[in-house]
Amino acid sequence: MLLDKAGNRSPLSDFVRVDVALGPMPDGLQLPVVPLAVADGEINQPDALVGVYVEIPSFNNFKPRDRIEVTWGTKVLDTEEIGVSPTFPFPIRVPSPVLVGQYDLQVGGAQPTNVSYRILRGSVGSAEQAITIDVDLSYVGPDNPDWPDPTNPSLPTPEVYGKNSNTLNVLTRADAGQVAELKFDLYGPLEEDEVIDFYWGSQLVTEARYIVTDTDNPGDPITREIPWDRIRDEGNNPALPVYYSIHAPGSENEQHCVPISVDVDVITVVPDAPDFQGRNPTTNWLTCVSLYADPDNPAPGEPGIRVTVPDLSMHLKAGDTVKVTWTPLSGRTGETPIVPAIKSDDIILDATTVKGFTWLVQPYVDHILPTYDPEGPGGSNGRGRIQYEFFNGTETLQSGITEEVVAVYNAGGSCPIPPKP
Known part of the structure; x- marks a missing residue:
């Protein structure tokens, strides 16, 4: 405040904020770890579905009200208090919208991404610890409105027919011992060498895999055979899920169509003899x-x-x-x-x-x-x-x-x- 000669006091000045951090600041900070990137060196679509975490190793001089601030790419995540009895490594989840928002789908491929953290006591921050990891969330095929969810409603729906019954999405006892036919139209856009895999219930049917050729075009009809052994092993099921997935060569980032339900009643169950x-x-x-x-x-x-x-x-x-x-x-x-x-x-x-x-x-x-x-x-x-x-x-x-x-x-x-x- 100001005072004139007569002792008149002026209004108070504006305040200035002073950050106070009492006690020894956290030290012994180590680099963050992204466990799902350790094995293969990158974060991909399957990792995003499981849930990506940044783990903070133990350090010294923390207080319960200290907060961990993680930055993924350029996005600062919500801070989390350490608490009274923290468990180290301290896990911080990276929300899926952040993974998606920090990846440039137009560029595609593996993109170097900053992962860092600092410890906040009040608003006073420690030195930042940072690493760089690759993130690859690219995929092939039509746009997926639910990406990185692998189920893509834009992929054409397959159809299944019994060899003898020849009824849409139904297999009967007349089809016992026979292959089933799975039919679908090729998606678009597509590129040569893209891989199409087929799933019969819980089984990946390797015998039916299809590799896109240079003469294939979107909309072309494709027929694949599901071997009898696969049908027999999966057994009867009134609502057997059947679908196909697509991915680039060597990529784990799959898209798959919305599964169809096939009424399978081909196996005559014979209980063990007395x-x-x-x-x-x-x-x-x-x-x-x-x-x-x-x-x-x-x-x-x-x-x-x-x-x-x-x-x-x-x-x-x-x-x-x-x-x-x-x-x-x-x-x-x-x-x-x-x-x-x-x-x-x-x-x-x-x-x-x-x-x-x-x-x-x-x-x-x-x-x-x-x-x-x-x-x-x-x-x-x-x-x-x-x-x-x-x-x-x-x-x-x-x-x-x-x-x-x-x-x-x-x-x-x-x-x-x-x-x-």
């Missing part, structure tokens, strides 16, 4: 020794033939039903079932049996002994055939079939069955 327990160790047949798990301590229901039904938990749950069938046949060969001796049971699964259970073919007299018919056309030997089936909510699935020779006799005739106590 099996017999207690085969004769010499012949592997079902003989008199097969009728008891422990002849000295017969279990309830024995004599009978024990059948193992495998774990069905990948198909069913507790409360679901499995139908198990024993079909005896006359003789060692031929297809003559012994109809009166066929046995089927509907088994309601619980939390234990859904993981596998044993089913007993009994009574012996009704279902097993009829295979022994020394005077009949089949003779003394017969066969037993076992299979199970269930409804999985969509269709009825039948398991594989297990068949074995049944020889329930010895030198004196049919197997001696001790009377029940």
